[in-house]
Amino acid sequence: MEHNMFCFQCEQTAGCTGCTKGAGVCGKTAGTAKLQDELTGALISLACTAADEQRTEALDRLVLEGLFTAVTNVNFNDATISELAGRVRAAGAQISGCGQTKDYDMNRIWDAGEDIRSLKSLILFGIRGMSAYAYHAMVLGYRDKTVNGFFYKALRALEKEWGMEQLLPIVLEVGQHNLTCMELLDRANTESFGTPVPVTVPLTVEKGPFIVITGHDLLDLKKLLEQTEGKGINIYTHGEMLPAHAYPELKKYSHLKGNFGTAWQNQQKEFANIPAPVLFTTNCLMPVRESYADRVFTTEVVSYPEMVHIGEEKDFTPVIEMALALGGYEKDMEFTGINGGKSVTTGFGHGTVLSVADQVIDAVKNGAIRHFFLVGGCDGARPGRNYYTEFVKQTPADTVILTLACGKYRFNDLDLGTIGGLPRLMDMGQCNDAYSAIRVAVALAEAFNCGVNELPLSMVLSWYEQKAVCILLTLLHLGIKNIRLGPTLPAFVSPNVLKYLVENYNIAPITTPEKDLEVLLGE
Missing domain, CATH: 3.40.50.2030 (Rossmann fold)
Structure with a gap:
């Protein structure tokens, strides 16, 4: 079955179901979407052709480049996508030794039953997001053979005619390897540019x-x-x-x-x-x-x-x-921020926060800090994202807001004052710096001798594109529960897959700031 266009990988997708005609909401044409599918099909074919011992650094780089290119709002240029797909095919042909290899037909995924399509989409979009982090680490000279090897494994899984019970472990494995990948990039950035300071x-x-x-x-x-x-x-x-x-x-x-x-x-x-x-x-x-x-x-x-x-x-x-x-x-x-502020702060990564861990722990023990909120993720244009501004504005004075990624621009120019000698609002960095939030959460859990889910910590996340998908899968891999996600739930998550996520991880869509604060604070 030929599609005029089919793409539902980002949050702004048409009607919260999928962009299917003419052009995507992101602005890419049906022709560009088709070429991105062909590039992905060529990557799947390459992964199925290349044995582990045939992998080289150049081949790994090509796979990362191919996956990264298909992330939303990266490449709108048909000529460069076609050229890249040609390089992927040539690499596959050279490895196979029998001339041109045939691209995997992506319609096999898009036309599959909704649960299989959902799980394979989680895998594909997750490794696309992860490829961006691996790419940034790679250009700084940092690689991880196991992480890079997983891209091939995940691509091969997309080709298999597997059921839910075989695909679900691969979905969670994306989260596991993305954690390693974010740690690699964190090390690459800090060893190359120093530890961030506020x-x-x-x-x-x-x-x-x-x-x-x-x-x-x-x-x-x-x-x-x-x-x-x-x-x-x-x-x-x-x-x-x-x-x-x-x-x-x-x-x-x-x-x-x-x-x-x-x-x-x-x-x-x-x-x-x-x-x-x-x-x-x-x-x-x-x-x-x-x-x-x-x-x-x-x-x-x-x-x-x-x-x-x-x-x-x-x-x-x-x-x-x-x-x-x-x-x-x-x-x-x-110029000013969205709320009229004339400056913003950043630099509160795990290096900074953990250097004052004793101060933070004391503030929790003596009741100065009642709760932590991680309010972060991607921003976007869809109505309803002002929820995050209102949520932060309404958080009580004895709570701390950790934030990261571009969703923070909704509120990062607000002056929320200080608490226990620390700013109430702390920007931990880019989307990949979710690793910092994880490091802080794990350290707090160890200090209080409890699990992360027992901490006075709530995650209220906004998502837009594929990097948010791999971060969400990392949080699930770590067993983190009770995440609030918005402004809409992903179109590629089928009812059965959503039921699994709700039953096992208690993921819930955002409602209103007032209701969500009441539930999260246990009031």
């Missing part, structure tokens, strides 16, 4: 030439900082790049000035007629509008038709020349 980041853009860098890739930012040093160009982070300000080896560059804009879904408005170039390093790219199309640059796996792409040589000269030509603002421009 920092206040201004939202004011100073006059003169500047560049906005967005995405997640800290190595790209470091190279940009190196190449712009002494040239009179300031650098501003955007979106998930905000936590970069907390890393000592990045913070030391005096021209890394502040943060511009809010979460990714506001870029078409915030980037309109901006007098500076924008460099996209990973996902979070939206269809580019004419009001800023001449100043968008992409690098790594990000690609968009007719935009200038910075290749592996990482020569950012075109970006630098554009910044100097545009000249920036003629005077300092004072």
Whole structure:
């Protein structure tokens, strides 16, 4: 059966069921969706062809690149997707030694019974998200053979005609390996750029030439900082790049000035007629509008038709020349966050929080801290996401809010004061820094001699794309229960799979801030 288009991998999918006609809500065309399916089919075929002893670092990189490219809002360029699929097929043909291999037909998944389709989607979308983390670690020179080997195992599982009882363990295995993968990336980032330290980041853009860098890739930012040093160009982070300000080896560059804009879904408005170039390093790219199309640059796996792409040589000269030509603002421009705040904070990773663990534990024991909330995840445009702003605003003064990923832009400019000598609102970093939250939760559980589920800790998560899927699977792998998830439940989770998650992990959709706070605080 031929599909005009079928994609339901992200939270904004049409009608909460799937994008099926013309173009996806994300902006990709049916043709691009078809090419991404063909790329994925080629990857499945390659994984089924390649024996473990035939794997090389180059082949592993190709698999990561192929999976990462299909994450939402990464690549809208049919030419680069086709070229990548061609490289995957060529690798498969070389390994098989018998000419061209045949792509796995993805319609076998999309047309399967809803429970099989649901579980295979959880596996596929989970490894797509995980591939992004493995890729970021890899470019810093950090690899894990077991993690990379699991990508092949998971891809092979997608090809099998398996039932629920065989697929469920693979779903949870995604979470297990993603935990290792996030730990690898955490080590890669901290050993490369230092342990994050708390920092206040201004939202004011100073006059003169500047560049906005967005995405997640800290190595790209470091190279940009190196190449712009002494040239009179300031650098501003955007979106998930905000936590970069907390890393000592990045913070030391005096021209890394502040943060511009809010979460990714506001870029078409915030980037309109901006007098500076924008460099996209990973996902979070939206269809580019004419009001800023001449100043968008992409690098790594990000690609968009007719935009200038910075290749592996990482020569950012075109970006630098554009910044100097545009000249920036003629005077300092004072911007604010969504709630009117003029600055935001970041840098409260596990290194910082655990360094004051005794202080935190004492505050819990003496009643100063009653409860911890992890309110984080991806942001998006769907109505209902103001729930997270209202939830944070309504949390009692004796509670702590840990946050991460771009969902924090809904509330990270709020001043919630301090508690036990610590800020009530602590930004732990990017989506992959969910590892920090896990480290803190495990340390608290050990300190209080209890399980994580017995802690006064509640997770209220927002999801958008595939990285959120692998993080959720990691939390399930760890046995963490009572997670609140929103703004909608994933379209790819069938009623039976949802029933399994509810019965085994007590996952629940968000309702209202008032009701959820009452339940989570046991009032």
